[in-house]
Amino acid sequence: MSQIIGNINILIEAPVFNLSLLLDGLMIGAVFALSAYGLALVWGVMNVKNLAQGDFVIMGGYTAWVLAQNGIHPLFGVPVAFVLLWGIGWVIYVTVIRRVIDQDLFTSLLATFGLAIMFQQILNLFFGSDTQTADAGFPSIFLFDGQVSVPQVKLIAFVLAALLATAVILFMKRSRMGQAIRATAQDPRAARVLGINTDKVYAFTFSLNAAICGAAGALVAMIWVIQPFYGITYSIRAFVVVTAAGFGNLPGVIAAGLGMGVIEQFGGFILGATFQQALVVGLLLLVLIIRQIQQARVRQVVQ
Amino acid sequence: MNETSKRSPLVWVLYGAILVAGALAPMAFPAYTNQMAVLWLMIVFALTWDILGGQMGYNSLGNIFFFGAGMYVSAVIQIGLYHNVSEYTDAAGSGVYTFTETQYFTGIFLGMIGAAIFATISAFILGMVLFGLRGPYFAIGTLGVAIAAGELTGAWDWVGGGSGISMPTFPGHPDTGKYFFYTLMFALAVSVFVFLKWLYSTRFGHAINAIRDDEEKAEGMGIHTNRYKRLAWSFSAFFLGISGAIFGNMTGFIEPLEVAFPTITFGIFMVVMVLLGGKGTLWGPILGAIIFHAIKEVTWTYMLGWQWVALGFLIVVIVVYFQQGIMGWIMDKKPEWFGLTIAQLEAQGAAGDGPVSSDPAEGRVGT
Numbered sequence: 001m002s003q004i005i006g007n008i009n010i011l012i013e014a015p016v017f018n019l020s021l022l023l024d025g026l027m028i029g030a031v032f033a034l035s036a037y038g039l040a041l042v043w044g045v046m047n048v049k050n051l052a053q054g055d056f057v058i059m060g061g062y063t064a065w066v067l068a069q070n071g072i073h074p075l076f077g078v079p080v081a082f083v084l085l086w087g088i089g090w091v092i093y094v095t096v097i098r099r100v101i102d103q104d105l106f107t108s109l110l111a112t113f114g115l116a117i118m119f120q121q122i123l124n125l126f127f128g129s130d131t132q133t134a135d136a137g138f139p140s141i142f143l144f145d146g147q148v149s150v151p152q153v154k155l156i157a158f159v160l161a162a163l164l165a166t167a168v169i170l171f172m173k174r175s176r177m178g179q180a181i182r183a184t185a186q187d188p189r190a191a192r193v194l195g196i197n198t199d200k201v202y203a204f205t206f207s208l209n210a211a212i213c214g215a216a217g218a219l220v221a222m223i224w225v226i227q228p229f230y231g232i233t234y235s236i237r238a239f240v241v242v243t244a245a246g247f248g249n250l251p252g253v254i255a256a257g258l259g260m261g262v263i264e265q266f267g268g269f270i271l272g273a274t275f276q277q278a279l280v281v282g283l284l285l286l287v288l289i290i291r292q293i294q295q296a297r298v299r300q301v302v303q
Numbered sequence: 304m305n306e307t308s309k310r311s312p313l314v315w316v317l318y319g320a321i322l323v324a325g326a327l328a329p330m331a332f333p334a335y336t337n338q339m340a341v342l343w344l345m346i347v348f349a350l351t352w353d354i355l356g357g358q359m360g361y362n363s364l365g366n367i368f369f370f371g372a373g374m375y376v377s378a379v380i381q382i383g384l385y386h387n388v389s390e391y392t393d394a395a396g397s398g399v400y401t402f403t404e405t406q407y408f409t410g411i412f413l414g415m416i417g418a419a420i421f422a423t424i425s426a427f428i429l430g431m432v433l434f435g436l437r438g439p440y441f442a443i444g445t446l447g448v449a450i451a452a453g454e455l456t457g458a459w460d461w462v463g464g465g466s467g468i469s470m471p472t473f474p475g476h477p478d479t480g481k482y483f484f485y486t487l488m489f490a491l492a493v494s495v496f497v498f499l500k501w502l503y504s505t506r507f508g509h510a511i512n513a514i515r516d517d518e519e520k521a522e523g524m525g526i527h528t529n530r531y532k533r534l535a536w537s538f539s540a541f542f543l544g545i546s547g548a549i550f551g552n553m554t555g556f557i558e559p560l561e562v563a564f565p566t567i568t569f570g571i572f573m574v575v576m577v578l579l580g581g582k583g584t585l586w587g588p589i590l591g592a593i594i595f596h597a598i599k600e601v602t603w604t605y606m607l608g609w610q611w612v613a614l615g616f617l618i619v620v621i622v623v624y625f626q627q628g629i630m631g632w633i634m635d636k637k638p639e640w641f642g643l644t645i646a647q648l649e650a651q652g653a654a655g656d657g658p659v660s661s662d663p664a665e666g667r668v669g670t
Binding site for chain 1: 312362364432435436438439440441442443446447448450451454455457458567571574575578608609612614615616618619622623624626
C-alpha cells in the first residue's frame, strides 16, 4: 500500500514522468487499437467472438523475432507477418470458423478458445516459454534534458500502426470488397440476394483480421516482449476495447485502444508489474458492469 | 416416465453396481487410485457446470473460480486453526510445522465446510453482478473473474503468493491417504449426482429450464429469474468449493495459476466434457467426463510434449463438429429409448428444425 502511495507521489512531484508514461501508453495503445479493430471487424461482420485474437498477435510477433534471429531487420517482419497471418487466418476460416458462424455465440467463443490453446502450445513447443524481443537497434530520442526518453522504435511503430489503420479504413470505405464487407455486416441475407458471395466476404474478413493482428504483433515484438502465453491478455484487451466502444464505432475503438494503453501504463507504474494482468482483467469486468448498468436502463425504458 | 424408471428394479441394480464398483475400484487397481479420484473430480466438474451451462443456458467459463477459492479457503482454515498462516507460508513448507492426527482431520473437515460456505456466498454475490450479462458477455465476464482471481492470489503474500502453499501431509501411510481422498471424491460425486437428480425433478429444475428456453417469458410467467439464477450458481459453487478443498489436500501443494485457478485446463475441461457428453442431460456430463478423462490420460502418456496441442485440437473438434454430444446424438437416433417420440416430434413441429437439433434438451425434462 505504501509503495502505491509512494509511486503516486513520484508522479505528482515529477510531472515529466507523466508525460513519458503518457507517450508510452499512446504508442502501445496504438497496437491495442489495431488488434481491437480486427476483432470489431470480425465481431461486427460475422458475429464471431474470436478469443484467438491475441494469439494471432503473438504469432506475428514471433514472425518478426524469427526474422531478426536470422539477421533480417524486424521491420520487414511487419509485411511478412501480414502475409503469413493472412494465410493462417484463411486456413482457420475454412477449417473451423466457417462451421461456427451459424451456431450460437458461445460455440464460436469456445472453438476459438480451443484454437488459442492450440496456438500457444505450438508456439511454446517451437520457441520455448522465455520472453523474447526483436531488437530493432534504433536509438532513443531524449526530451527535457534527457528526463523523457522516447525510443525511436516506438515512434516508428506508432506511425506504422497509424498508417496501417488508415489503409484499412480507406480500404473499407473505398474498395469494392470493403463495400461488400459492410453490406454483409448490415444484412447477410440481403447481401446474398444482391449477388455478394458472403462466404468469400467472411473468409476475406477473417483473414484480414488475422493479418492486421499479425502486423500489430510484429510491432509488439519490437517495442515490447512476447511470450507464447501472452496471447490471452491481448485477446482480453481487444475485448475490453471493443466492448467499451461498441463494434460499429471505429473512432471509438481507436480512442478506447489508446486509452487502454495509457491506463495500463499508469496502472502498471502505480500498482507494480505483478498487477498488470489483473489490471487488464479488472478493466474488462468494469467495462462489462458499466455496460450492464446501461443496458438495465434501456430495459427499464422499454418496460 | 420418471415414475417408471424409479420403480424398475434394473435401474436400482445398476446404481448399486456402480456404487460397489466405485467403492472397490481402488482396491482392485491400487496403482490408479489418484487417476480415478481425478475422474470423480471431473464428473463433479461436468455435473456442476451443467447446472448452469446445460440446464439454465448460462455458459460460464469461470466456474473454476469456486474450485480455487474453496481450495485456498480450506488451506487457510486447516493451517490457521493451529498455526500462524503468514509464518507458515513464509517457511514455504520447510517442515517445522506439524499436525497431529486429530488436528489434521478436524482441519480437513472444517476446511471443507468453510470452503463450501465461502464458495456459495461468493457465487451469490458474483451472481448479483454477473447475471445481468447475457450470452457471450456472461462467458467472458466469468472468464475474467477466474483469471483475475488467479492473478490476485498470485500477488497476495499472506497466502504464499505465486509460490503457493504446501498442505499438511496426511498422517499415516501414503496409500491410506490416497484411499481416503479417493473416498471423499467418490462420495462427493455420488452426492452431486443424487442431489441433481432430485433437483431437476423439482419445480426448481423446471424453472431453470424455463430460463434457458426463454428468459423473458419465464420472467413474464412470474418466475423470479434472478433468484433462481443465483441459487443455481450457488448450488454448483457449493460442490465445487468442497471439491477444491479435497483436491488441494490430495495434491499436497497448491499454487494459484496451475492448481487452484487453472482457467485453460480444468476451467475449459468442464465445458468440453459436458459438450462431449451432451448438455442438459444428467448422464451426458458423466459420460463425457469419463471419455474425456480417458482420452486425456492416453494423450498425456503417449504424446509427450504435444499433449496440449492435441487437447486444443480435441476441443475444437468437439465444439465444431460434435456439438450435440453423445447423449444428444443417441437421442436423435433413438428417441424411443428415452420414451420421447411424441415430445420430440411435437417440439420439432412447433419450433422448426434448427434450434431443436442444436439443443438436445428440448422437450425432455427429468430423464
